[in-house]
Amino acid sequence: xxxxxxxxxxxxxxxxxxxxxxxxxxxxxxxxxxxxxxxxxxxxxxxxxxxxxxxxxxxxxxxxxxxxxxxxxxxxxxxxxxxxxxxxx
Numbered sequence: 393x394x395x396x397x398x399x400x401x402x403x404x405x406x407x408x409x410x411x412x413x414x415x416x417x418x419x420x421x422x423x424x425x426x427x428x429x430x431x432x433x434x435x436x437x438x439x440x441x442x443x444x445x446x447x448x449x450x451x452x453x454x455x456x457x458x459x460x461x462x463x464x465x466x467x468x469x470x471x472x473x474x475x476x477x478x479x480x481x
Contacts, residue, residue: 395427395464396468397426398427398428398470399426399469400426400430400470400471401424403421403473404474404475405419405475408446411441421473428464429470430466431461431464432461432466433462434457435466436454436474441474447475447476448475448478449473450474451465452470
């Protein structure tokens with residue numbers, strides 16, 4: 393049986409913001425319709441974000457461990473925020 397569709401809000405920050413769908417302010421996020429079995433990695437793949445650039449992924453404000461990013465942990469109404477690696481000094 394197919395998983396029920398869901399709506400997920402996605403926000404891309406810093407150098408990833410140019411990968412948002414056209415006309416969507418990156419910090420406001422885009423509301424996407426996705427299959428119910430979508431994983432965080434599948435979501436960023438859909439947005440053409442290279443996985444190595446999705447350094448920090450938050451699901452409803454909670455860090456998603458790298459080993460959980462291929463699991464279908466997303467639920468209808470979730471907010472996913474993605475940051476690239478950040479360097480500073």
